[in-house]
Amino acid sequence: MKKFVAHEINGYWARDIDVWVDRRLKTMPYAQAGVVLRDGKAVLMSYSTEAATLDTVEGWLTIDCMCSATTRRHVSAFLKEYCPGVSYYDAKAAFTGGYAINVYTGDHMDRETGEILNADQLTA
Numbered sequence: 001m002k003k004f005v006a007h008e009i010n011g012y013w014a015r016d017i018d019v020w021v022d023r024r025l026k027t028m029p030y031a032q033a034g035v036v037l038r039d040g041k042a043v044l045m046s047y048s049t050e051a052a053t054l055d056t057v058e059g060w061l062t063i064d065c066m067c068s069a070t071t072r073r074h075v076s077a078f079l080k081e082y083c084p085g086v087s088y089y090d091a092k093a094a095f096t097g098g099y100a101i102n103v104y105t106g107d108h109m110d111r112e113t114g115e116i117l118n119a120d121q122l123t124a
Contacts, residue, residue, distance in 0.1 A: 060109065062094075099117055
């Protein structure tokens with residue numbers, strides 16, 4: 001396991017948090033980001049936030065956070081490394097539309113209902 005220190009600021013206070021990850025991103029080895037591997041999932045940690053999750057067994061990619069420009073760069077690097085067939089723009093559309101993308105089949109699934117979506121049901 002590797003550790004990085006995430007510096008969080010919310011306007012009123014700042015604190016440093018130790019974040020432990022299994023892997024660093026290859027294209028951003030010194031970033032405050034990394035990947036935690038657990039239960040068949042690769043979870044991108046951007047600072048101390050779970051920004052994206054890839055179910056490596058079933059192939060579902062969910063984007064949970066696009067809150068800063070740096071986190072968006074972390075997500076983009078994660079996609080290039082773990083989901084080469086998914087573009088940043090596809091991931092952004094999935095985040096804003098509330099659906100997950102299957103990196104193996106290309107299917108889209110509503111995150112709330114679990115329903116597989118048709119192309120005309122996708123919103124961005």
